[in-house]
Amino acid sequence: MKNILELNNVNVSFHTFAGEVKAVRGVNLHLEKGESLAIVGESGSGKSVTSKSIMRLLPEKTSEIKEGEILFEGRDLTKLSNREMEKIRGSEISMIFQDPMTSLNPTMTVGKQIMEGLRKHQNLSKNEAKERAINLLKLVGIPNPELRINEYPHQFSGGMRQRVVIAIALACNPKVLIADEPTTALDVTIQAQILDLMRDLQQKTGTAIILITHDLGVVANLSQRVAVMYGGTIVETGTTDEVFYNPKHPYTWGLLSSMPKLNSADKELMAIPGTPPNLLNPPKGCPFAARCPYAMQVCVDNMPDVTDVTSTHKTACWLLDERAPQVEPPEAALVGGAR
Structure with a gap:
């Protein structure tokens, strides 16, 4: 279209x-x-x-x-x-x-x-x-x-x-x-x-x-589609199913982890530690690096390129680089049947 x-x-x-x-x-x-x-x-x-x-x-x-x-x-x-x-x-x-x-x-x-x-x-x-x-x-x-x-x-x-x-x-x-x-x-x-x-x-x-x-x-x-925004930048885009069921950016993981789920009423909701960046002096690298538990030195030093996960799913994160360590999303970020 x-x-x-x-x-x-x-x-x-x-x-x-x-x-x-x-x-x-x-x-x-x-x-x-x-x-x-x-x-x-x-x-x-x-x-x-x-x-x-x-x-x-x-x-x-x-x-x-x-x-x-x-x-x-x-x-x-x-x-x-x-x-x-x-x-x-x-x-x-x-x-x-x-x-x-x-x-x-x-x-x-x-x-x-x-x-x-x-x-x-x-x-x-x-x-x-x-x-x-x-x-x-x-x-x-x-x-x-x-x-x-x-x-x-x-x-x-x-x-x-x-x-x-x-x-x-x-x-x-x-x-x-x-x-x-x-x-x-x-x-x-x-x-x-x-x-x-x-x-x-x-x-x-x-x-x-x-x-x-x-x-x-x-x-x-x-x-039908979702764009995840953080620190004035787009960190992930994709169809709603892609972003909910196969999220790739740690910030998206944090958002999904903080969402109440019907099957976890007795569990404490996750929160993303820290605060958003000061945009008077924005970071030169990934804007989420200071709050990201998986951040590497390259995340602090350089803004990540946008990586195509699929033809409709794109993420700006150094974890998708082939040289990065393999990291799985936390269990709380897996929406499963919560939708």
Whole structure:
């Protein structure tokens, strides 16, 4: 299938009083039409910065895309003006943010907030936009949409507000939908409903989804491919089955080991010791080396090359070098039947 979105050697920095924070370093990713890609990792790994770079939503005065290209249908988004990006945001690429209460304007009815994008990007009349907004509320599972379209965000529960945010994101039939921690602020039952809704909507609309999350359970339920991010870099990519059942990077092992499993309720969860690297002065070698129990001197001194495990599975780790010692993943990282 043809890639609808490609990130090639993307580097993003923030300029602070303490110095330059190199938040994203040499990221390469692609997204095919209609597929779902999850980007996972700890807080501070660069997931949200990567997604906001695609949308060009980073603050202009304090951040910059220093290098690389972000190709959407062959157009480099980093070269577009703000006015050109405004035509793409919400229309062809949309974003769902993690907190629905702060994503919605409390002074406007939800109907007006859905209609706003429709009238701007699709030139619909007020009545046409209202009818489309009602259909969108119905599509995302909000009962009595003809009445609720006139209500304000505070009159909706957290789960219903997130459904409204999804309706706004889907209003103009975007080709790419970026969901940044879409279920973080919701309880477990509502999380499951929102994930079912997103899976169902993707099947109906064919929209490609980038899911930003630290929750591996969410990944297993929604995504076809996974990119594991650490220290501003991509350390492993592959299909969901490859990353869950045949992980190759020690950081991925650590993430999987820290995931609760149904058959191990009485066991203590594993934790990755140490802290993420300081990106004011990023390490010259593998960013995970300082926390990796298998690190060698070469890991500290040199950034590893990306190794092809299969045609779809790639890992940046010196342990895959033929000269490295043979290391097996810890038992806790073997997902087995946990999915």
